[in-house]
Amino acid sequence: GAGVSQTPSNKVTEKGKYVELRCDPISGHTALYWYRQSLGQGPEFLIYFQGTGAADDSGLPNDRFFAVRPEGSVSTLKIQRTERGDSAVYLCASSLTGRSKDTQYFGPGTRLTVL
């Protein structure tokens, strides 16, 4: 079956611009996670959705970052006034229920470069 998909695969933008990154989870998965991975590091948690609601956004670095999941399926991560330090790979994962011990399946990521 189809896995987690993310678009675009690459995004290059200029400092100060607004960007949107999209995640399409595995069909039927109620839980969706966003992570950010810098070069040479493991993924770092940003936000978790259970259905349409953000159950935990404690990993969002500041108020320039925002994410939505309006219909409980596709999610969009939005970054305002991008900074060079936002450059990273943004990974999305989904799991069946969101309960502890559920396997999280990752998408291929979006590589964001802020010039």
Added chain:
Amino acid sequence: EDQVTQSPEALRLQEGESSSLNCSYTVSGLRGLFWYRQDPGKGPEFLFTLYSAGEEKEKERLKATLTKKESFLHITAPKPEDSATYLCAVQAGADSWGKLQFGAGTQVVVTP
């Protein structure tokens, strides 16, 4: 503060040369430890979940084990296609949901 530390940072092996990767953790209330494989330019690919000390899981040339303080990923007679970065992650705490905390990974290169 919860921490996940992987060692070594990088490992270069000859084909057939077995070795082990280490993931040590200091967390409150471990709920599960996960191993993922990540190829360049791709997202992490799930390998194993371990829940309690003493548990072991195997898949082809890989075997994961868990103690109260660390996990090992043993690679037996590796092949070049085992070259990848191996990530471990923990779920911990009283929350009923599954935020993962990752280590930095071990980059494995297997040469013919």
